[in-house]
Amino acid sequence: MNTVIKKIDASRMASSDFKEAADFLRSGKLVAFPTETVYGLGGNAYDSTASARIYAAKGRPSDNPLIVHISSFIEIDPLVSGIPDEARALADRFWPGPLTMILNKSDRIPKETTGGLDTVAIRMPSHPIANRLIKEAGIPIAAPSANASGRPSTTKAEHVIEDLNGKIDMIIDGGSSDIGLESTIVDLTVKPALILRPGYITIEMLREVLPDIEYDKAVLKRMRDDSIVAKAPGMKYRHYAPKGELTIFEGDIGAVFRAIVREAESRLKAGHSVGILTSDELAGNYKAIEHADAKDLSGDSRDKAIQEKSKLYIRDIGSRNNEAEIAAGLFDALRYFDEAGAEYIYAEAFNEGGLGQAIMNRLMKAAGYNIIKVN
Secondary structure: OOOEEEEOOOOOOOHHHHHHHHHHHHOOOOEEEOOOOOOEEEEEOOOHHHHHHHHHHHOOOOOOOOEEEOOOHHHHHHHEOOOOHHHHHHHHHHOOOOEEEEEEEOOOOOOOOOOOOOEEEEEOOOOHHHHHHHHHHOOOEEOOEOOOOOOOOOOOHHHHHHHHOOOOOEEEEOOOOOOOOOOEEEEOOOOOOEEEEOOOOOHHHHOOOOOOOEEOHHHHOOOOOOOOOOOOOOOOOOOOOOOOEEEEEEEOHHHHHHHHHHHHHHHHHOOOOEEEEEOHHHHHHHOOOOOOOOOOOOHHHHHHHHHHHHOEEEEEOOOOOOHHHHHHHHHHHHHHHHHHOOOEEEEEOOOOOOOHHHHHHHHHHHOOOOEEEEO
């Protein structure tokens, strides 16, 4: 299949920019597009064949539900069997934006779109390209993240091209996603409402609207559980994983640093390539990891020698005091390690309050819950 790559500037959009993509979607074809969270792989939510194509293109298990994207609240009516007051309240506060709500579906939505469930996940993206594409297509768009199933989600068009070029009909290049983590998912078919996937909209923010909302127990698990019925994407299967073996180190930051250095030096001496996922606070310290051929060098030359000869790859994703920066860089960093060929990746754990809950949720799934506690 020849995949069309189309660049669209969000600051200068016209209907003509979206004509081919909208035609593709209405005819059952697949279009990847940017959102404020990550890139999505879109198909006609009313078309069971289009949904099946999404699963096939991603290599995604068919019991993993797709999120249906709309461009205005009125478009929710034909998708659901009823709209609870809680949904209206959350929409008033957080839509358009990175919040997905699970509601009881209408008969118009095929079960191929919902992973066989009687519920449907719905979101209204705030990204101008995503929102305009839905309007121009005139249909709700079912869209999981635009990546090969299990791999880190895509925050740039080049990531999508790497995973899906030749498998889908079009990729819209709209630049980098701002948030970098998928939307928060809230289940409104139960009381109290439950958070099934943490995201940029935190539990503290949600409680300002729904004071009784809680996390689903599965969100807080620190082990894989394939027995879970996946009411939302990301609940059941391993997600976001790089090709290398990822280990998270958790504990006092000094102890974490020392443990990562020990593991990295051991792997490097054995001839392996190593990636270190770090924060501003420790990034410079890891460059002290010695290599025999780099000891007599200094500055940039030494750093280059360490990377070339030791195959050590250090990726700083931001300050611990800026969770939004860390979130935005996480998936890009995991893909960087893949490109570098890192066989072993060691990551610092991050605080789990606020947006940190979403960061650690993705990082733990990417590591297959391989977490080491250090003192």
